[in-house]
Amino acid sequence: xxxxxxxxxxxxxxxxxxxxxxxxxxxxxxxxxxxxxxxxxxxxxxxxxxxxxxxxxxxxxxxxxxxxxxxxxxxxxxxxxxxxxxxxxxxxxxxxxxxxxxxxxxxxxxxxxxxxxxxxxxxxxxxxxxxxxxxxxxxxxxxxxxxxxxxxxxxxxxxxxxxxxxxxxxxxxxxxxxxxxxxxxxxxxxxxxxxxxxxxxxxxxxxxxxxxxxxxxxxxxxxxxxxxxxxxxxxxxxxxxxxxxxxxxxxxxxxxxxxxxxxxxxxxxxxxxxxxxxxxxxxxxxxxxxxxxxxxxxxxxxxxxxxxxxxxxxxxxxxxxxxxxxxxxxxxxxxxxx
Ligand SMILES: NC(=O)c1ccc[n+]([C@@H]2O[C@H](COP(=O)([O-])OP(=O)(O)OC[C@H]3O[C@@H](n4cnc5c(N)ncnc54)[C@H](O)[C@@H]3O)[C@@H](O)[C@H]2O)c1
Numbered sequence: 001x002x003x004x005x006x007x008x009x010x011x012x013x014x015x016x017x018x019x020x021x022x023x024x025x026x027x028x029x030x031x032x033x034x035x036x037x038x039x040x041x042x043x044x045x046x047x048x049x050x051x052x053x054x055x056x057x058x059x060x061x062x063x064x065x066x067x068x069x070x071x072x073x074x075x076x077x078x079x080x081x082x083x084x085x086x087x088x089x090x091x092x093x094x095x096x097x098x099x100x101x102x103x104x105x106x107x108x109x110x111x112x113x114x115x116x117x118x119x120x121x122x123x124x125x126x127x128x129x130x131x132x133x134x135x136x137x138x139x140x141x142x143x144x145x146x147x148x149x150x151x152x153x154x155x156x157x158x159x160x161x162x163x164x165x166x167x168x169x170x171x172x173x174x175x176x177x178x179x180x181x182x183x184x185x186x187x188x189x190x191x192x193x194x195x196x197x198x199x200x201x202x203x204x205x206x207x208x209x210x211x212x213x214x215x216x217x218x219x220x221x222x223x224x225x226x227x228x229x230x231x232x233x234x235x236x237x238x239x240x241x242x243x244x245x246x247x248x249x250x251x252x253x254x255x256x257x258x259x260x261x262x263x264x265x266x267x268x269x270x271x272x273x274x275x276x277x278x279x280x281x282x283x284x285x286x287x288x289x290x291x292x293x294x295x296x297x298x299x300x301x302x303x304x305x306x307x308x309x310x311x312x313x314x315x316x317x318x319x320x321x322x323x324x325x326x327x328x329x330x331x332x333x334x335x336x337x338x
Pocket of ligand 1: 022023024044046048050069071072131132133187189192
């Protein structure tokens, strides 16, 4: 190991971690990761996009505690509690949410983040803001490095999310500079895995559910736009590396393997042995043409390397959606034996 490499803790026994958005897809996976490392985890969520079934995986851990609350309205009272680490992960993240609940998205990333930063300041806790690759907008450089300021439409249909996350980053750096709060920022690139909503509207859950039910796979545009998809357990490892680094400036986190959306649809059809065909629909406004994280900065401080292949990740996620469909009593899944 080189000298500048971070030392990750082997146990977090005795430490308390607050996870805002704990019923969500990435946050519940992160919560379980820290429970397994021996930490006490306090989850907060208002279920606007999260699910109670994600929490069912956390309740068996004795050190898990949950509060139902909207973090921009009524953060629970933690007066007599010590909190060591705060993960600011509460935010809807799908393009279908941008259309339906834009103001809730803006408020959670601004007022919600502010409440969590004030709590971090009061408790002397380390704070991590989950930002997004969307801060780069429709990027003019490729792959995207952290020093790129982005190419964002401030008034377009995606701006409620992109600009709110840019504000959350600015707020986090301001608390760091003005009050000395110990902060970290991550920019998450497309992540998928068990715990997502089947009707989430994002590429992977859409394609898998369409492939499993034999429906047409809907590709927006000609499918030549690219994305890089990270399996959620790899992402959690990347987040952990950043939280235990000592650098308050933003880090890209994700997987650098890049696919066109058309390739992604074809791979999913093949991996799942589906009979679905690809159907092309008009593309949305401001849809980014290329997305791939440069991970050089993260890899300069850690040994981070994604471990889960696209095939394995898709099969695990498909198995999750199949199990969920069974629990829900749905019988439209044509590939029951993955
Ligand atoms: N999944 C991705 O590809 C991706 C990419 C970039 C950034 N992110 C960021 O990672 C975080 C988690 O994303 P996800 O994909 O797991 O989404 P998710 O919707 O599954 O999780 C977000 C959780 O936050 C909760 N929440 C939202 N507003 C809240 C509020 N006001 N009070 C309390 N809880 C609230 C939701 O109910 C949900 O459980 C988000 O901040 C998102 O912007 C995700």
